[in-house]
Amino acid sequence: QSKTPLILIHGIQATTDSANVETDNKTWAEFVKLFNAKDSGLDRRYSLYLFQYCSDREPVSTIAAKLRDLIDQKIPGRQHVIVAHSMGGLVAKSYIGETEHTRGVWKGKKGGETTIGFITLATPHHGTPGANDPVTMKRFVPDKFEAIYNGVQQYYWRSEKGKSGPSVRSPSAPNRSDLRWDNYDLKLDASSKDINADLARSNRAFAPFSSKLIAYGGTAASTLSVFETGAMLLETRMGGQLNEHRLLALANVGLVNGLGRHFGDADGLVPFVSSLFCNADATLTERPPNYICMSTSRVRRFEPGGGGEQAVSQLPDKDTLSIFRASRGFNHLDMLTNADVLKYLVKDLAALLPTNQKQIMIRPLKSGKP
Numbered sequence: 497q498s499k500t501p502l503i504l505i506h507g508i509q510a511t512t513d514s515a516n517v518e519t520d521n522k523t524w525a526e527f528v529k530l531f532n533a534k535d536s537g538l539d540r541r542y543s544l545y546l547f548q549y550c551s552d553r554e555p556v557s558t559i560a561a562k563l564r565d566l567i568d569q570k571i572p573g574r575q576h577v578i579v580a581h582s583m584g585g586l587v588a589k590s591y592i593g594e595t596e597h598t599r600g601v602w603k604g605k606k607g608g609e610t611t612i613g614f615i616t617l618a619t620p621h622h623g624t625p626g627a628n629d630p631v632t633m634k635r636f637v638p639d640k641f642e643a644i645y646n647g648v649q650q651y652y653w654r655s656e657k658g659k660s661g662p663s664v665r666s667p668s669a670p671n672r673s674d675l676r677w678d679n680y681d682l683k684l685d686a687s688s689k690d691i692n693a694d695l696a697r698s699n700r701a702f703a704p705f706s707s708k709l710i711a712y713g714g715t716a717a718s719t720l721s722v723f724e725t726g727a728m729l730l731e732t733r734m735g736g737q738l739n740e741h742r743l744l745a746l747a748n749v750g751l752v753n754g755l756g757r758h759f760g761d762a763d764g765l766v767p768f769v770s771s772l773f774c775n776a777d778a779t780l781t782e783r784p785p786n787y788i789c790m791s792t793s794r795v796r797r798f799e800p801g802g803g804g805e806q807a808v809s810q811l812p813d814k815d816t817l818s819i820f821r822a823s824r825g826f827n828h829l830d831m832l833t834n835a836d837v838l839k840y841l842v843k844d845l846a847a848l849l850p851t852n853q854k855q856i857m858i859r860p861l862k863s864g865k866p
Contacts, residue, residue, distance in 0.1 A: 499540075499541060499542055499543045500541060500542050500543070500574075500575065500576060500577060500612065500849055501542070501543050501545050501571045501574055501576040501577070502538075502542040502543065502544055502545065502576070502577050502578075502579065502845070503545045503546075503547055503563075503567075503576055503577070503578045503579070503588075504523075504524045504527070504544065504545065504546050504547070504579055504580070505547045505563070505578065505579070505580040505581070505584030505585070505587055505588055506521065506523040506524070506548060506580075506581055506582075506584050507523075507580075507581045507582025507583045507584050507618075507832075508551050508552075508582060508583040508671050508675070509551045509552070510523045510548070510551070511548045511549060511550050511551060512550065512551055512552070513550065516550075517548050517549065517550055518548075520546060520548075521548060523581070523832070524546070524832075526832070526833045526835075526838060527579075527832075527838055527841065528544070530838050530841075530842055531544065531842075536842050536846075537846060538842060538845055538846065541846075541849050542577070542845070542849075545570075545571070547563055547566065547584075547587075549562070549587070551583075551671055552664055552669065552670060552671055552672070553670060554670055554671075555670045555671065555673070555674055555694070556583070556586045556587055556590050556670075556671060556674040556694075556698075557590050557594065557694065557698075559587045559590075560587050560588070560590035560591040560594065560595055561591075561595055563587060563588070563591045563595075564591050564595040564596075564597065564598070564607055565598070567591075567597075567607075567610075568597055568598055568599050568600060568602070572599065572600040572601075572602070573600055573601045573602060575610055575611070575612050576610070576611060576612065577611070577612050577613045577614070577615075577845065577848055577849075578591075578592075578611060578613075578614045578615070579614075579615045579616075579617070579841065579845070580614075580615070580616050580617070580619060581616075581617045581618060581619070581831070581832045582617070582618050582619060582620070582765070582766070582828065582832075583619070583620070583671060583674065583675060584619070585616035585617070585619025585620075585621070586619060586620070586621075586674060586675075586695070586698070588614060588616070589614075589616075589619075589621070589698055589699075589702050590698050590701075591607040592606070592607040592608040592611055592614060592702055592705050592708075593606065593607070593608055593698060593699075593700075593701035593702035593703075593704070593705060594607075594697075594698055594701045594702075595607050597610065606705075608702070608704065608705030608708065611705070611708060612708070612848060612849070613708050613709075613710070613844075613848040614705075614708050614709045614710075615709070615710045615711075615712065615841065615844060615845070616709065616710075616711050616712060616771075617712045617831045617832055617837070617841070618712065618713065618714055618763055618765075618766050618771050618828050618831035618832070619711065619766070619771060620675055620765075620766045620767075620770045620771065621699065621711065621770055621771065621772075621773040622677065622678045622680045622681075622695070622699075622767075622769065622770040622773070622774070623674075623675050623676050623677040623678050623692045623695050623770060624675055624676075624677065624751070624762075624765055624766050624767060624770060625676075625677045625751070625755055625759050625767070626648075626649075626652070626675075626747070626750070626751050626765060627667065627672050627673075627675035627676045627677075628667055628676045628677055628684075628690050629667040629690050630645070630646065630649050632667075632684065632688055632690040633645075633755060636683075636755045636756050636758045636759075637754055637755060637756065638753075638754075638756050641749075641750075641753050641754040641756070642754075644749060644750055644753075644754050645750045645754030645755070647750075648746055648747050648749070648750030648751075648754065649750070650665075651743075651746075652743070652747055653665050653672065667690060673692070673694075674692070674694065674695065675692075676690060676691070676692040676695070677690075677691065677692060677759075678691065678692040678693075678695040678696040678699065679691045679692070679696070680696070680699075680774075680776045681769075681776050682776070683758060683759070703792070706773075706792045706793045707793070709773070709792075709793035709794070710793065710794045710795070710796065710817065710844055711771060711772055711773045711791065711793050711794070711795045711796075712771070712795070712796045712798065712831060712837065712840070712841070713763075713766075713768050713770075713771030713772040713795060713796075713797055713798070713831075714763045714768075714771065714797075714798040714799070714825065714826030714827065714828070714830060714831045714837070715761040715762060715763055715768045715798070715799050715800060715825050715826065716744065716745070716748050716762070716763055716764055716800065716824060716825040716826060716827040716830075717748075717800050717824045717825050718748045718749060718751075718752035718753055718761060718762070719749075719753075740829050741827065741829060743764075744763070744764030744765070744827040744828055744829060745764065745827070747764045747765060748762055748763070748764040748827065751764065751765070751767070763825075763826060763827050763828040763830075763831060764827045764828045765828045766828060768788065768797075769788070769789055771831075772788060772789065772791050772795045772797065773791050773792050773793050773795070774788070774789035774790065774791055775789060775790045775791065775792060783812075784812040784813065785810060785812060786806070786810055786811065786812045786816075786819060787812040787813075788812070790813070790815075791815055791816075793815070794815045794816075794817050795815060795816055795817065796816075796817050796818045796820075796840055796844075797816065797818070797819045797820070798820050798821075798822075798825070798826040798830070798831065798834075798836070798837060799819065799820070799821050799825055799826070800821065800822070800823070800824055800825030801821035801822070801823075801825075802821060802822075802823065803821055804820060804821065804822070804836075805818060805819070805820050806818070806819040806820070806821065818840065820836055820837075820840075822836065
């Protein structure tokens, strides 16, 4: 009871079989190593909990309600911190802004009122156009990239063998539909049925709690040679399985260049402006150095380039907490496992809690649910 619950929430398809939900899927293995390191100090102030869910069965809002129920059941009346990767951030955001506690001293209070802080790693706060129907996105695709874009779509959203329920090839299937673009930037036709109205509503509900969020976003280099791209596509068509970093490199070409750069740079799955939770109405007459957008929350940026951490003088505004650069940038998986990213995560978690908490031994990692 002396330590603050820290709830970790994975992204889409980290757990794909309901039989595995009760078992630690090791998504957070790299972070847990740092958490338990003697010099982090986190294990003296936090108790770790996992919230795991089976993907592609239920919408984000339903998963968020289950998160709320488990918090009410397992850690009633205890304020908590949430760290989430990818779609897990949408689950947490829905819990914070759209659900109310149903029992105990918190009954009737929003999840955001009981959450101390919230950190997202590569979460598609505005969705990703990669999840939309290719028919909707066709007008953005340059002719020379059409084959690449379609090939990436077919490979990434293929059905898993033996999986029940609708194929994720369908943009209307959960949870792919939860990841579609919310059209905050008005790039899609306003009459399109492919706009993610549910995500737009969730973002509005979250707005009163946006000051509690630190959004981590990454971008990776989006250039591959024609030979590299063709070889990867051929490998997938021949039934080959690309490792996750190679798959993300291919996906990034499809998402960035395949959509004519209309949605900017990305980490392979999520556009930078989405992971940084950008505003649509940023109209500055003079843009400062390294400006990307105005965000509704504090942000940490991880980008291609050199020089590691950029000087404070290079930060464009008070809500950009840091900019870190590495040679080929940071893809969607790097935002969960990269040592430089996790260094900042440990720092931010330490800053969220006072240092005078009573120190006790950490409880065992709870697998499956908080």
